[in-house]
Amino acid sequence: MTGAEVLVKTLLASGVDTVFANPGTSEMHFVAALDRHPEMRCVLCLFEGGVTGAADGYARMTGRPAGTLLHLGPGFGNGWANLHNARKGASPMVNVVGDHAGYHLRYDAPLTADLDGVVGSVSHWVRRVADADGLAEDGAAAVRAARSNGGQVATLILPADTAWGDSTAAPATAPEPAPLHRPDPARVVAAAAALTEPGAVLMLGGAALHGPLAEVVGRIAAHTGCRLMTQFFAARIDRGEGAVAIEQLPYPVEGAVAALETARHLVCVGEPPPVAFFAYPGLPSTPEPAGATIDRLCPAEWDVAWTLEEIARAAGVRESVVPARIERVRPALPEGQLDADKVGRVLARFLPEGALVVNEALTAGPGIWPHVDRAVQHTRVNNTGGSIGQALPTTIGVAVACPDRPVVTVSGDGSAMYQVQSLWTLAREKLDVTVLIMSNGGYRILHGELDHLGLPPAGQNASAMFDIAEPGLDWVALAQGHGVPGERVETGEELAAALDTAASTEGPFLIEVML
């Protein structure tokens, strides 16, 4: 059996049954091995940013790592930005990146590069496979690493000769990760007590924002009176009717400062202390008020579930305590020319129950989400690492992970262009996705940032770098080019009709929303 086939069998035996891929020649034996195992689902993306962003989305919804298949240094480089987002969001992932055969590297062929360097700059765990016999153990170790510490980016560098070499080792199964680190119980007890004090905030991330753990934190807040907060970019959060009410810190640092004005003590579980997205001259790097104390009780890579349960126990929270939940608000259907607020209201009316909502609406977001947050129950997935262009790739992954849930993606036009090829995979895989492109003809956020920094308004060169309205992008044509039907809308009525069309269309549908 080739080393490649041992690796495929090891991945399957370890619960990795989906691979997002864009292979090349050095991965051909791995491809051939995948070909012998149709029980492994292989999803092609036309750019590696799509591959890694899809694996990130898949991990967020399943909690399990997908595999990725990448081609040498450039293939990995193309996937770097969404690996950064995955790393920041603690998404488990197993990257298999091919390399030249070991004996070929000394000749410095065109595709030879500092592969270990670029891989190491974004992976939590890296191993270069030494020989075919080691691949069972290496593959199992990669899956284990991906599952460790709450979710990691694990990368296996697979030289072609280890893939095509004969292996005498039997396929392996990934061993259990080491138990997660837990905070000192005395610190947990102290934190639970502190949460009952005025100005207490429980800062949450990771698994605390959805499902059963969100219920736990909801009960903690109802019992202790603390606020529940998360930072602007949560990897996955339950929203809509019935979801536990967790405040999101605003993106602008001034807004975050205002939101934390009354905070005296922050207990961070599954989330680092709050930080401004960027530094601005004269503004603080962190938004908490002077004198507020911060307890980094449980970082994301520790045992968040245990910590929250222990806080609840120490605080004496009963199961019968009822968390504050989001109540549904049904906005009236807005008419006429759209703005972000109106988009939010239309979307709030039409959002399907149980939808997955992928968010990369930067300037339009503050208008949209306050409405959608109070729609039917749904899950929102956000950009975690600030590398834009994540929405379409992540959409692939969440849709593959949850074939029974409708997906609605809302992205700015500038962001969506980064990995626009991802539209094709939506069509290829017939994924039930509605993509809303907020078409405002530019990187609108950057105009705001100039102002925010006290700089003059954009002149010739700044406008040349911020505005994309000349020529205008035709998103309906772009969608069609990728095999995705679409429509352009300008009014509330048109958006409502287009959402109806999207809902009754099998596979993906794109709506270009003119703002």
Place this chain on the structure above:
Amino acid sequence: MTGAEVLVKTLLASGVDTVFANPGTSEMHFVAALDRHPEMRCVLCLFEGGVTGAADGYARMTGRPAGTLLHLGPGFGNGWANLHNARKGASPMVNVVGDHAGYHLRYDAPLTADLDGVVGSVSHWVRRVADADGLAEDGAAAVRAARSNGGQVATLILPADTAWGDSTAAPATAPEPAPLHRPDPARVVAAAAALTEPGAVLMLGGAALHGPLAEVVGRIAAHTGCRLMTQFFAARIDRGEGAVAIEQLPYPVEGAVAALETARHLVCVGEPPPVAFFAYPGLPSTPEPAGATIDRLCPAEWDVAWTLEEIARAAGVRESVVPARIERVRPALPEGQLDADKVGRVLARFLPEGALVVNEALTAGPGIWPHVDRAVQHTRVNNTGGSIGQALPTTIGVAVACPDRPVVTVSGDGSAMYQVQSLWTLAREKLDVTVLIMSNGGYRILHGELDHLGLPPAGQNASAMFDIAEPGLDWVALAQGHGVPGERVETGEELAAALDTAASTEGPFLIEVML
């Protein structure tokens, strides 16, 4: 004056007058400084792979570095693959990559990453700016580094607070690079003598493939009887009527072995010894026959011009010697359904004099280039590092560099999808470019590679990763979506008519060639 403005003035004073850009918040003070200097041309690309590929193309045609403007780790990561190509092609380039303000890094904001790691994995030269006062020297050093050793990728990491800080230092001008290393004159004399022996091959790269140095090597060959060769992927080579005849090694290793069958001695100038693009079990890593000797006389980063002139002098080559030149062949206009060979014939008839031809036709190339090579005089630019998706970004750069020369780009469909957003910049800058997309519905080359490796034909999973025909890409719609007019052609007559239309269209025009 801000550090950012000192940097802009230093770049301008050092001859860098074009910046390909995709900025973000951390680069806003640099953007504001560019805004005060409209003599710096700023070209926006909608993805950073476009930025770096464009700078590569610009450098190939001007011999001078362009600047790039990139946003933190993810922006640099997105540009990595085309930086790899630029590095392999020895294109000078000055990357300015913004980072968070130094004091903000400790808070691990979402966009904080191992920026130094990813930058270092592909740059020849890196400097992290320490303070605003140092920016004049840092900027000048970056330009000098880009110009050193025959062309390098130089990256300046620009923390936001060094850009917005006040600088007391005056803008600087880049000092001259250190003189290029030269081979031992005795070795040059020996090499010149060896070139007169049977089976001698002069392996060439870099500046030896175009312009005055190509004339020198042409005379050397005419005088000594040696063969002139270059590897498959030359950064820039003169082709067509009157160009010095230089053989290109075929891409498949078996073809390269056959082409070098009679070679006994290879003298490499500006080019590493030949190497197979990939390793294949049972096939050699290098194509020269057993017993052939290889003289690595002058690597690309040494003084290629001096070395070639010295070879000519040592061999006693007279100025009056006439090189063997490519003669023009005018193919008959092929009719009916197109294949690669017919595309080559049509293109050979219609290619405008002095055109820049950008090549990323992988499987179609062997059919096309033998015809186009014998068309009117032109320059061909190829993928250098094997990272696909380079053609459209590079097209931006060569067209910006040479506004008076028509550009014809030929790319496979799979390759062109990688950085398809680059089409928009062609329209934005109204560049006179004809883009031919060889639409064969897949990564055709990978089917060939399975066979090449002795693996079974593609089954379900391999086909899922190689074929992009379901759904089919509609390239005319994709072009239109980016603001580029286009047409689909199926026959020789239609291609001829479309090339006519393209020639009479201002700005870019895309032709989808159905194969």
